[in-house]
Amino acid sequence: MRDLAPTLAAMLSSPGWSDVVVLAGAAERLPRLTGSRVLLEVSAHPEQLDGRLLVVLLADDHTDWRIDALISRASAAGAGGLLLAGVEPLGRGAQLLAGRLQLPVLGSEDPLAAHEYLRRVTAEPEVVRSDLVLRAVAALRRADGDLTSVLRTTSDVLERPVTLAGADGGTLAGEPLEAGERTALVAALPRVPVAWAAPYRVDLPTGAVLIAVAVVGVGPVCWLVARLPGVVPAEVAAVPDVLTVVAPAVGERLALRRLELERDARQRTSLLGELLHGEPSEATRRRAVDLGWQLDGWHTGIRIGAEGQVDVAGRRADVVEAFDAEGLRAVVVEQGDGWSAWITAVREPTATEVQEQAAAIRRVQRRLVQTVDAYVGVGRVQPGPSGIATTLAEAGDAAGLARGRAETGRFLHVDRLGLAQLLLAWTRTDTFQPAAQALLAPIKDQPGDLVTTLAVYLDTESSLAETAAVLGIHRNTAAARITKIQHLLGVDLTNPDERLALHLASRTSPTE
Amino acid sequence: MGTVIREQDLGALVVGVTLLGSGGGGDTGAFGRMLRRRLGAGELVLRDAGDVTGVSVSPIGVVGATSVLMEKLPGGGEFDAAVRAVSRWTGTEVTGLMSLEAGGLNGLTPLIAALDLGLPVVDADLMGRALPRLDQFSWAVAGRSLTPCALSEPSGQVIVVDNVDAAGLERAVRSFVAHTGGWAVLALAPTPVEAAAADAVQGSLSRALALGRAHAGLEPGATPAAVADGLGGRLLGTGRVEEVARHLIGDGGAAFGRGSVCVVDAGSRAVIRIETENEYLLALVDGTPVVTTPDLLCVLDRRTLQPIAVDAIRSGDEVLVLALPGPAWWRRPDRIIHVGPQAFGLACAPQLLEAS
Numbered sequence: 001m002r003d004l005a006p007t008l009a010a011m012l013s014s015p016g017w018s019d020v021v022v023l024a025g026a027a028e029r030l031p032r033l034t035g036s037r038v039l040l041e042v043s044a045h046p047e048q049l050d051g052r053l054l055v056v057l058l059a060d061d062h063t064d065w066r067i068d069a070l071i072s073r074a075s076a077a078g079a080g081g082l083l084l085a086g087v088e089p090l091g092r093g094a095q096l097l098a099g100r101l102q103l104p105v106l107g108s109e110d111p112l113a114a115h116e117y118l119r120r121v122t123a124e125p126e127v128v129r130s131d132l133v134l135r136a137v138a139a140l141r142r143a144d145g146d147l148t149s150v151l152r153t154t155s156d157v158l159e160r161p162v163t164l165a166g167a168d169g170g171t172l173a174g175e176p177l178e179a180g181e182r183t184a185l186v187a188a189l190p191r192v193p194v195a196w197a198a199p200y201r202v203d204l205p206t207g208a209v210l211i212a213v214a215v216v217g218v219g220p221v222c223w224l225v226a227r228l229p230g231v232v233p234a235e236v237a238a239v240p241d242v243l244t245v246v247a248p249a250v251g252e253r254l255a256l257r258r259l260e261l262e263r264d265a266r267q268r269t270s271l272l273g274e275l276l277h278g279e280p281s282e283a284t285r286r287r288a289v290d291l292g293w294q295l296d297g298w299h300t301g302i303r304i305g306a307e308g309q310v311d312v313a314g315r316r317a318d319v320v321e322a323f324d325a326e327g328l329r330a331v332v333v334e335q336g337d338g339w340s341a342w343i344t345a346v347r348e349p350t351a352t353e354v355q356e357q358a359a360a361i362r363r364v365q366r367r368l369v370q371t372v373d374a375y376v377g378v379g380r381v382q383p384g385p386s387g388i389a390t391t392l393a394e395a396g397d398a399a400g401l402a403r404g405r406a407e408t409g410r411f412l413h414v415d416r417l418g419l420a421q422l423l424l425a426w427t428r429t430d431t432f433q434p435a436a437q438a439l440l441a442p443i444k445d446q447p448g449d450l451v452t453t454l455a456v457y458l459d460t461e462s463s464l465a466e467t468a469a470v471l472g473i474h475r476n477t478a479a480a481r482i483t484k485i486q487h488l489l490g491v492d493l494t495n496p497d498e499r500l501a502l503h504l505a506s507r508t509s510p511t512e
Numbered sequence: 513m514g515t516v517i518r519e520q521d522l523g524a525l526v527v528g529v530t531l532l533g534s535g536g537g538g539d540t541g542a543f544g545r546m547l548r549r550r551l552g553a554g555e556l557v558l559r560d561a562g563d564v565t566g567v568s569v570s571p572i573g574v575v576g577a578t579s580v581l582m583e584k585l586p587g588g589g590e591f592d593a594a595v596r597a598v599s600r601w602t603g604t605e606v607t608g609l610m611s612l613e614a615g616g617l618n619g620l621t622p623l624i625a626a627l628d629l630g631l632p633v634v635d636a637d638l639m640g641r642a643l644p645r646l647d648q649f650s651w652a653v654a655g656r657s658l659t660p661c662a663l664s665e666p667s668g669q670v671i672v673v674d675n676v677d678a679a680g681l682e683r684a685v686r687s688f689v690a691h692t693g694g695w696a697v698l699a700l701a702p703t704p705v706e707a708a709a710a711d712a713v714q715g716s717l718s719r720a721l722a723l724g725r726a727h728a729g730l731e732p733g734a735t736p737a738a739v740a741d742g743l744g745g746r747l748l749g750t751g752r753v754e755e756v757a758r759h760l761i762g763d764g765g766a767a768f769g770r771g772s773v774c775v776v777d778a779g780s781r782a783v784i785r786i787e788t789e790n791e792y793l794l795a796l797v798d799g800t801p802v803v804t805t806p807d808l809l810c811v812l813d814r815r816t817l818q819p820i821a822v823d824a825i826r827s828g829d830e831v832l833v834l835a836l837p838g839p840a841w842w843r844r845p846d847r848i849i850h851v852g853p854q855a856f857g858l859a860c861a862p863q864l865l866e867a868s
Contacts, residue, residue: 063757063759065785065787065794065796065858068783068785068796068799069796069799069800069860070799071799072798072799072800073799075799091755091774092754092755092774093754093772096754096774096776096783097785097799100781100783101798
C-alpha cells in the first residue's frame with residue numbers, strides 16, 4: 001500500500017484532481033496519502049486515518065467553527081489531509097490552525113470524484129492502468145490519420161503532454177520539452193534502442209518524471225515521451241503501457257509519412273532527370289506544371305551536397321524551410337547525395353539582384369549547417385527550360401569545387417566573369433593536383449628546371465625565343481630542354497589536348 | 513443583611529456587570545453615569561431575598577436594541593410608567609424590584625428605577641449573566657409565565673402583554689420596539705419575593721460587585737495568569753486578534769449577527785477562536801471546544817484590562833481571553849439546554865469550567 005501512496009503535491013498535479021485547490025496548511029510538507037475516507041458532513045467524527053485523506057462531502061460554510069474543530073479532529077486522527085466540498089477560502093482561524101497542525105486542507109467542487117480517483121490510484125492501480133490503456137485504444141481508433149492527431153489523442157487520454165522526440169531530444173511533434181528535460185532525457189536514453197526494451201523512466205530534479213518508449217520503424221529512431229509533473233505511482237506504472245500501445249501507431253504514421261515522402265521524391269527526381277536531358281516534351285511540361293515548377297523565365301541553379309549519410313528525402317523539408325526562411329521560393333529536388341534546387345525569376349535579374357540572391361543562398365547554407373554538413377554551389381542565371389539543365393550543371397561543378405574549399409565556407413558562386421578563375425581554382429583541387437604531379441613527375445627532378453621551362457614555353461605560345469628571353473637562357477638551351485621534355489614525357493607538344501593537360505598541370509604549384 | 517452600594521462602589525459594579533455580560537448586554541457606561549448622578553452621596557442596599565418578606569417584586573430592565581440607547585436617550589419616566597402599568601393590570605402594587613438580567617446595562621437599570629421610585633432592590637436576576645432572548649429568563653425555563661407584563665418606551669407609549677408564551681412575548685416585544693423607539697422598559701408581573709427568587713439567580717448583583725472589586729484590585733501590569741486568578745477564572749490565551757468576521761444570519765425571525773473572533777496566543781501560538789452572537793458563546797483552542805455558554809467568556813484589553821464587547825473588538829487588538837464560571841443556576845441538564853451552545857445553533861455539547 002505504501003508503495004502506491006502518492007505525495008500530496010503529485011496528487012495535486014494529477015488529472016483526476018485538476019479541480020482540487022489548497023485552502024490552507026503546509027504546502028511544502030509532502031505527506032503521502034495512503035487512501036481516503038469519506039465523511040458526510042463537518043460535524044462527523046473520523047475514525048483512525050493513518051495518513052489517509054479525510055473527505056467531507058458537505059461543507060457549505062468554510063468559515064464555520066466546525067471546520068476548525070474538524071481540522072483538529074482530523075489531525076488527531078492522523079489524517080494526511082482534509083478535503084472539503086467547495087473552494088471558498090477558509091476563515092483566518094482555520095488557516096492558522098491548519099498551518100499550526102501541519103494539516104493540508106484542500107477544497108474541491110466535486111470531492112467525491114477526487115475521493116474516487118485517490119482510492120483508485122492507491123488501491124486499484126491495475127484498474128487505472130487497464131482503464132487508461134482501453135481508453136487509449138478506443139481513442140486511437142477514432143483518431144485522424146496524421147501524427148499530430150495521434151499524439152494529441154494520447155495526450156488527451158493521459159491528460160499529460162506527450163511529445164515525439166528525436167534521438168537528440170529535439171521535438172518532432174507534440175509539445176516541446178524544456179532544455180533541462182531534453183538534456184536529462186538524452187543522457188538516460190541509449191543511442192541504439194532495441195524494440196523490445198522496457199520503457200525508460202527519467203526522474204527530473206523538479207520531481208517530474210519523463211516516460212519514454214522507443215518508436216522503432218523505418219528511418220531514425222525516435223521516442224514517444226510523456227511528461228508527468230509528479231509521481232503518482234499508479235499513473236507512473238500505467239503510462240508506459242499506454243505509450244507502448246501507442247508507439248506502433250506512431251510508427252505506422254511515421255512509415256506512411258515516409259512512404260509519401262519517398263514517392264514524391266521519386267516523382268521529382270525523375271522529372272528533373274527528364275528536364276536535364278534536352279528540350280522537355282509536352283508530357284514533361286504538364287507534369288512540371290502539376291508539381292508547380294515554372295519552366296520559363298530565368299533560373300538560378302543551386303546544388304547542395306551533403307557529407308556523410310544523410311536522409312535526403314526526409315530532410316528535404318528542412319531545406320525547403322531554410323529557403324522559405326530567407327524569402328527564396330526555390331524548387332528543391334532530391335538528387336544523389338544532396339539536393340538540386342533552382343530559383344525562377346520572370347525577368348532577367350540585374351547583377352545586384354544576383355549578388356543579393358547569392359548572399360541569401362549563403363544564409364540558407366548557414367541555416368542548414370546546423371543539421372546537415374552541406375556544401376553549396378550556385379550556377380549562373382540561365383533562361384528557358386533548357387536553362388535549368390545548364391545552370392544546374394554549373395552549380396554542380398561549383399559545388400564539387402566548393403566541397404574542398406573550406407576557406408570560402410564551402411560555398412561557390414559561378415558568376416559571369418569567374419569561369420576562368422574557377423577553372424584555375426579547379427587546378428588547385430585535391431582531385432587535380434595528384435594527377436598533375438603524376439603527369440609532370442618524369443621531368444620533375446631533372447637538371448635544368450624543366451617544369452618551369454615547360455610552363456613558360458606553353459605560356460609564351462610555344463615560342464622558343466620568348467622562352468629563352470623570359471628564362472634568361474640561350475635559345476639553343478631552350479630548344480634542347482623542350483626536346484628533352486618531349487622525350488621524357490613521351491608527348492607531342494603540337495597535340496592541343498596534350499598541350500592543354502600539360503599547361504594546366506604546370507599551373508599547379510610549379511615550384512613544389 | 514444586604515450589600516450596601518455607595519458612590520465609590522459604582523466603578524467596580526459597572527465593571528462587574530460588564531464582565532457578567534460576556535461581551536454583550538449593552539453599553540454600561542451611560543447607565544453607570546446615570547446611576548452615579550441618582551445616587552449622589554446616598555446609598556443603596558441590595559437586599560438578599562431571604563431578608564425581605566411580604567414584598568411583591570417586579571423584575572425590570574431594558575429590552576430591544578440597547579445600542580440605540582445612546583441615540584434615543586431615556587426620558588426618565590419609562591420605569592415608572594411600566595411599573596404602574598403592570599401594577600394596574602395585575603391589581604397588585606409593586607413593592608420591590610429585581611433585575612431581569614445581571615450582565616450588562618440591565619445590572620444597573622433596576623438600581624436606577626429603585627432610586628427613582630423609592631423601592632427596595634432584591635439581589636437576584638433572571639439570567640445571572642447576559643443572554644439575548646426572553647425565553648432564556650430563568651422564570652420561563654422554570655415554567656413560570658412571563659406574562660402579564662408591561663412595556664413602556666421613551667415617547668410615553670405603554671403596552672401590556674398577557675396570555676402569551678415566551679416566544680410570543682419575544683415577537684410582541686420585538687415588533688413593539690422595532691416600530692417605536694428601538695428599546696423599551698420591560699416590567700414583569702409583581703410576584704411575592706419568595707416565589708420570585710426561588711426561580712431566579714440569587715446574589716448576582718453582589719457577585720458583579722465582587723468581580724468588579726477583584727478587577728479593581730488587580731495590580732497594574734499584572735500577568736495574564738494573575739488576572740485570571742484574581743477574577744477566579746481560567747486563562748485561555750493572550751495575544752493579538754487576527755481576524756474578526758461578522759455576518760448576519762436569519763434565525764427564525766430574530767436576526768442576530770453571528771461572527772467569530774480569532775486570537776493567536778503569543779506564547780504557544782495556539783489558535784483561539786471565539787464564536788459570537790450578541791455575546792461570546794463558544795471558545796475553541798486549536799479546534800477543540802473548551803468553554804461554552806452558560807459560562808462567561810470575557811475578552812480584556814491586555815493593557816487596560818477593560819472588558820471588550822463583541823461589537824467593539826477589532827483586528828489587531830492585544831487581548832486576554834478569559835473564561836469565568838457561569839451562574840450555578842443553569843448547571844442542570846434540564847436548564848442548560850436553554851442556554852447551552854445548542855440554544856444558539858452551535859452543534860456542540862456544553863463545556864463548562866470545573867465548578868469551584
